[in-house]
Amino acid sequence: xxxxxxxxxxxxxxxxxxxxxxxxxxxxxxxxxxxxxxxxxxxxxxxxxxxxxxxxxxxxxxxxxxxxxxxxxxxxxxxxxxxxxxxxxxxxxxxxxxxxxxxxxxxxxxxxxxxxxxxxxxxxxxxxxxxxxxxxxxxxxxxxxxxxxxxxxxxxxxxxxxxxxxxxxxxxxxxxxxxxxxxxxxxxxxxxxxxxxxxxxxxxxxxxxxxxxxxxxxxxxxxxxxxxxxxxxxxxxxxxxxxxxxxxxxxxxxxxxxxxxxxxxxxxxxxxxxxxxxxxxxxxxxxxxxxxxxxxxxxxxxxxxxxxxxxxxxxxxxxxxxxxxxxxxxxxxxxxxxxxxxxxxxxxxxxxxxxxxxxxxxxxxxxxxxxxxxxxxxxxxxxxxxxxxxxxxxxxxxxxxxxxxxxxxxxxxxxxxxxxxxxxxxxxxxxxxxxxxxxxxxxxxxxxxxxxxxxxxxxxxxxxxxxxxxxxxxxxxxxxxxxxxxxxxx
Numbered sequence: 392x393x394x395x396x397x398x399x400x401x402x403x404x405x406x407x408x409x410x411x412x413x414x415x416x417x418x419x420x421x422x423x424x425x426x427x428x429x430x431x432x433x434x435x436x437x438x439x440x441x442x443x444x445x446x447x448x449x450x451x452x453x454x455x456x457x458x459x460x461x462x463x464x465x466x467x468x469x470x471x472x473x474x475x476x477x478x479x480x481x482x483x484x485x486x487x488x489x490x491x492x493x494x495x496x497x498x499x500x501x502x503x504x505x506x507x508x509x510x511x512x513x514x515x516x517x518x519x520x521x522x523x524x525x526x527x528x529x530x531x532x533x534x535x536x537x538x539x540x541x542x543x544x545x546x547x548x549x550x551x552x553x554x555x556x557x558x559x560x561x562x563x564x565x566x567x568x569x570x571x572x573x574x575x576x577x578x579x580x581x582x583x584x585x586x587x588x589x590x591x592x593x594x595x596x597x598x599x600x601x602x603x604x605x606x607x608x609x610x611x612x613x614x615x616x617x618x619x620x621x622x623x624x625x626x627x628x629x630x631x632x633x634x635x636x637x638x639x640x641x642x643x644x645x646x647x648x649x650x651x652x653x654x655x656x657x658x659x660x661x662x663x664x665x666x667x668x669x670x671x672x673x674x675x676x677x678x679x680x681x682x683x684x685x686x687x688x689x690x691x692x693x694x695x696x697x698x699x700x701x702x703x704x705x706x707x708x709x710x711x712x713x714x715x716x717x718x719x720x721x722x723x724x725x726x727x728x729x730x731x732x733x734x735x736x737x738x739x740x741x742x743x744x745x746x747x748x749x750x751x752x753x754x755x756x757x758x759x760x761x762x763x764x765x766x767x768x769x770x771x772x773x774x775x776x777x778x779x780x781x782x783x784x785x786x787x788x789x790x791x792x793x794x795x796x797x798x799x800x801x802x803x804x805x806x807x808x809x810x811x812x813x814x815x816x817x818x819x820x821x822x823x824x825x826x827x828x829x830x831x832x833x834x835x836x837x838x839x840x841x842x843x844x845x846x847x848x849x850x851x852x853x854x855x856x857x858x859x860x861x862x863x864x865x866x867x868x869x870x871x872x873x874x875x876x877x878x879x880x881x
Contacts, residue, residue: 640668
């Protein structure tokens, strides 16, 4: 076992927290002032709900712990910090891993993490992955654990489907998302964990997803594809400073989790790669996604909460989610999507400072008959879009259900979608806001919303929605000129 001080162990704090020093009294006074002003703003702007950033204790900034909060405009305080890991080992030096891109390290990763698990209650552990290409199948993480990818380290997903075992479907989905029955496990997986950090010196995790995409394209896929990284039923998670490539399916999927921070990530997949969503928080609370660059063949970020009757029964919502300073492109989907799997409910979502270009939609609210659930208190502000086909879209009618047990009378309730300070350049269509007949889509509010470069003949299209618009160009649809909604939207 390696016990010497390692460079990656020293650099982890700079990689994640920017070399913190113990704060001065002046800095603390400034922090308290900012928090007090922010609290006043929150109480006076209830129509546009903002989420309170959880302050990080001073003790979390000491040299013996890991934290992320260094900016009053960061939501990374959702991550509660962890102590410095007492045991640090190397996949190569301590467990005999071979980083030649050819030798399988599946059993090596599983054995290494199995060994390090014993230190979970004794200060935790860290597994370093040095420079090289580390071919592996799926492996499970453990609690009080850091997976650290050094500069030049690449974890490469196995091309053998047998090394991505079949696991049970998520209870809020009732079956695999693509196929009946179970689903392939993610490449990096965890269930029921706490205090987990996945980070590095911009190391890379490459899912080598082409094999899986071809199974989908050829209609020979037997089970739902695995994600690149999935954590279930887990608490206090930090994922930062990595590049993720070529996921077989959704790239990062925290499901039934709380207090998750995903920060400073680059996520890339070919723009035609099917269903390669970037980050999909699912039935999770207190999730922070910020400072990420994403290119994918599906939504850059999609907030979810279960599928039809299975999601309704489980009733596990997604709430208190912040998406901030995300940029990227997706020619087939949206910058940020809400749904369409939203049957457990989605509320209190803040989306701000997005830059989306060459995409099918900027922000999209997706629902349908059979979904049930609710979408409420969604604040969307400071959005810049360039050459986005439909800047804002509410969609329905996908006719996508898990089985014959879905209930056509289960329709969603949508209330409180607030758009503010949005500009769209050279879109081909105006917003398309299509609610569902018999469902409630109300308090849809637009303020300071501008589209430039749109053909003069192009008009908004609205059905089964109501709300209010102020300082909007070109003029919105009549459904958004409801004076009764004006006070709620001001």
